[in-house]
Amino acid sequence: MTKKILIADDHHVVRIGTAMILEKNFNYFEVDFAETYGEAKQKFESEKYDLIILDIELPGSILKSMVKEIKNISEETLILIFTSYKENIALQYIEEGANGFLNKQSDPEIFVKAIEALFKDGYYYTPEIMNEMLKGSKKKKAVEHLSERELQVFNLLAKGNGNLEIANALNVEESTVGTYKRRIYQKLKITNLIELFHIYKEIH
Structure with missing residues (x-):
């Protein structure tokens, strides 16, 4: 069954490069693009996407509120935050409902692994993010x-x-x-x- 993916990124090279990796490794994806958050919002409000690959630095970005907005419109849509930011900011996006967080410097093999995990398990967290989650959990427990x-x-x-x-x-x-x-x-x-x-x- 064909799955629809929206790549929301303002850099042409990133959009095309990401699409090429998807097309090379998967044969059941239909890929769409958005260059701004406004354009992305118009698309996910009018069409159903199985996965949105979202750059948090998009023009018109409202940062982590984008995740909540997407989930309010389509709770089943998976969201992979794909950014140049390091994993230490990942938790705030995951807490809002993002299903995965990946740095743009990651190898293509890691990107493919992330996509596979998202559709198989519903989430993808790198070891660095798991470590941040564990640290956050320990601190919360200490406060309790x-x-x-x-x-x-x-x-x-x-x-x-x-x-x-x-x-x-x-x-x-x-x-x-x-x-x-x-x-x-x-x-x-x-x-x-x-x-x-x-x-x-x-x-x-």
Whole structure:
């Protein structure tokens, strides 16, 4: 059965190169193209695609919101984020519903493997992405082990409040906030506020 694929990328060489790899390795794909997100949206609103290969730097891009928009229109459509960005930003797209994330520097063999996995399993994650997912899961689990009061302090710290502001907000002594802060650092295995900000950002 023929499957329809939309390649949404503003670079002609990428569109043609990607299509050539698909045509060389698969004989049941019908390939379509879009050069902007606006054009891609018009197409996936009027036609059903089995897979959209999406560049997040498309003209008109709304970044990860594109994934949610596509899934709202066609939940069954698979989405492969195909970008020059590294895997460390992949999680935010996967959380929105993307089925895979692949760097454009990947070898053609890896690209073919990704397409095969998407249609067989419904997803494709590189080892690097799996590692990022595992790290994110561990951090989330660590936050879940904070006490109710520690979690309040954690959230207030992440929103830029200092010890005095937190003490006033929670009606406790400033030294008590310092104690909670030390416990939070110990439980999350961090040493500074920048690391705390990163964890907060990853779980929200």
